[in-house]
Amino acid sequence: MKKAISYVLSFVLVLMLLSLCLLAIVKSTILDEKYMISKLEEANYYERMNGEIIEQFKNYTIQSGLSDEVLENLFTEDKLKQDINNVIDSIYTGKELEISTSEIRENLKENILTEVEKEGKTVDFEDEAMEEYLKAIESAYESQVSYSTSTINSIGSTFEKVISLAQTAQIIVIVVTIVIAVLIIILNIKQIFGLNYLAISSMASGLFILIAKFLLGQSTDLKNIMLINQATSHVIQLVIEDLLAKVTIAGVVLLIIGLIFSIIYNLQNKKYFEKN
Amino acid sequence: MHKKENNSIILATIKHLIVAIMFIILIAVIIFVLFGSRISMAISLINKVSIDTSNVVLKDVKLNSITKRLESYPEYGTKYGDLSIDSLDVDLPLYYGDTLSILRNGVGHSSGSYFPGEGGTIVCMAHNTIGYLYNLSDIEIGANIVITTTYGKFTYKVEETKIVPETQVDAVSVSHGEEMLILYTCYPTNTFGHATKRFITYSKLVDAQYN
Known part of the structure; x- marks a missing residue:
């Protein structure tokens, strides 16, 4: 009976260890604003986004009768970095996001006037075609920086709750894990503190993580994920690589701890039987 | 004895x-029972957003x-042929x-339309600037537009041209039964x-040579 209960507790401990690993990894990566900003720096996200935005601008300019020269100096690197960081902050804190494009519009109008005057022509900014073009450029900047301001605002309110939930869940899982481990030890205090059950739990968690990671790698092509644009995709790929690395470390550490516990148990068990 | 002891520890481990x-x-059985369909959905979703882009003409x-449909379709964003207007x-x-982004490379083919040879409407478009279709509005009725692909060469004769507002989407509607090429560009160009x-051209298929 004691053995059966210990095996059941050991199985539940596997689930707790898996949950603990998952929560710890996710909390220290995806759910951490500072981590995400560091990944943006690592991925040269700001410079890449600058390039992506200009490419989008060119997509609209190519059919506008204007040259790419009108796209020069529409916004500063500082403004772009500030806007991107505001997006990240909005996601993690739920703050209302607003991206101003008035500076871009004014700079663009100035550049257009300069170019058009060089050719000895005139331009009417009240014209529908010109207004559509200006709007398209502003919209391109906003959508590249934030994908969609309204989407970011709705994600932000949900994300805040998710972070809070994850913190609560982690505390609960830690407490339950300790309780179960202590129960196993108490139940088997005379059998080398139930180290064999702890070993099995640790090995099972470690192996499960490693096998799951392997199967995920076989069935998906995570390295070529393409979302929104190249710059964002590169950040996502870096985060995934980091997650997988942390998952592998967690799996290996749990497996080794399990093996060590098992060997210690078996050595102690052998001595126990030799004594008796 | 020492070796026997080691073996027994290894066996126990x-x-x-x-x-x-x-x-x-x-655990795997529990996960499969509870979340099996969601996992396969998630995996196919991940694979859908995993795109290995290339610019190579699809050779196969x-x-x-018999069915008049392509046996395999080009990857989205890849070149699958050439469009020429000799006149x-x-x-x-x-x-x-x-x-x-695709239109910066050349002529785009609307993913909601048929392919050359499939007996339906093919909708293509390109920019109205130098190096693209800046002079499409000069095309004459009766001019030929040729699409050359890896699986055949298709010649279309221009039957009609129109200038419509960009919001008039029914001007580029897709149907099946008669193969027609709709080629358009932004207007005006100056x-x-x-x-x-x-500016839209409507052309009917007049010749098809299959490889």
């Missing part, structure tokens, strides 16, 4: 490993002569897809800003 593996199998695209000195690469009209 392996027994623990076996129990651990049984736990893993049990074949047309089924306008136009010879441009033809890509599957119609995003602004203004600044976002052109709010489209």
Whole structure:
């Protein structure tokens, strides 16, 4: 009976260890604003986004009768970095996001006037075609920086709750894990503190993580994920690589701890039987 | 004796490993029962957004002569042929897809329309600037537009041209039964800003040579 209960507790401990690993990894990566900003720096996200935005601008300019020269100096690197960081902050804190494009519009109008005057022509900014073009450029900047301001605002309110939930869940899982481990030890205090059950739990968690990671790698092509644009995709790929690395470390550490516990148990068990 | 002791410890550890593996199998069964369909949905979603883009012409695209449908389709964003209009000195690469990025490379093919040889409406478009279709509005009725693909060469004769507002989407509607090429560009070509009209040509298939 004691053995059966210990095996059941050991199985539940596997689930707790898996949950603990998952929560710890996710909390220290995806759910951490500072981590995400560091990944943006690592991925040269700001410079890449600058390039992506200009490419989008060119997509609209190519059919506008204007040259790419009108796209020069529409916004500063500082403004772009500030806007991107505001997006990240909005996601993690739920703050209302607003991206101003008035500076871009004014700079663009100035550049257009300069170019058009060089050719000895005139331009009417009240014209529908010109207004559509200006709007398209502003919209391109906003959508590249934030994908969609309204989407970011709705994600932000949900994300805040998710972070809070994850913190609560982690505390609960830690407490339950300790309780179960202590129960196993108490139940088997005379059998080398139930180290064999702890070993099995640790090995099972470690192996499960490693096998799951392997199967995920076989069935998906995570390295070529393409979302929104190249710059964002590169950040996502870096985060995934980091997650997988942390998952592998967690799996290996749990497996080794399990093996060590098992060997210690078996050595102690052998001595126990030799004594008796 | 020492070796025997080591063997017994190893065997005991392996027994623990076996129990651990049984736990893993049990967890896998529980996960499969509870979340099986969601997991396969998630995996296919991940694979859908995993795109290995290339600019290579697809060499193994074949047309089924009985069903009149392609046996395999080009990857979105890849070049699958060329579009030429001799009377306008136009010879441009033809890509599957119609995003602004694709249109910077040449002629785009609307993903909601048929392919040449499939007996339906093919909708293609390109920019109205130098190097693209800047002179499409000079095309004459009766001019030929040729699409050359890896699976065949298709000649279309222009029957009608129109200038419509960009919001008039029914001007580029897709149907099946008669193969028609709709090729359009922004209009007019000599203004600044976002052109709010489209110059559209409607051409019927007059010749098809299959590879």
